[in-house]
Amino acid sequence: MEEQKGVLIHVMLAKFKDGTPPDLIDQLIKGFANLVNLTEPMKSFRWGTDLSIENLDQGFTHVFESTFESAEGLTGYIAHPAHVEYANLILPNLEKFVVIDYKPTIVRI
Structure with missing residues (x-):
């Protein structure tokens, strides 16, 4: 097995609160996706x-x-201020979430 050098994956599992309007969820997802344009360290x-x-x-x-x-x-x-600002928007709308960060490992057989 070979650990990918440097690359780090940040995963967030989320459940929005019941009653969160679908258009708000869409807005929040678009805001999350836009962080790749606002924060240089985020690559994808x-x-x-x-x-x-x-x-x-x-x-x-x-x-x-x-x-x-x-x-x-x-x-x-x-x-990053853009991430902090975004987190303050999404977190109040989540019932629960979990975050996991990992370095991908490639398995060579």
Whole structure:
């Protein structure tokens, strides 16, 4: 197995509060996606909604994934004023969330 040098993936699983209007959710997702344009350390952003048939989602409905070139880049992103401002918008609308950061490992067989 080979750990990718420097690259760090930041994953957030989220469940919006019941009653959050769909147009607000759309706005918040667009705001999250726009952080890639506002914060230099963030290299890419992807998101999606849960489609699993296994019923193991524990209520989480959305996944957000950001890529950074290093742990230092992630640290800079977290402290960046655009991220702080955005977090203050999305967090009050979430019932629950979890964040995991990891360095991808490539398995060579």
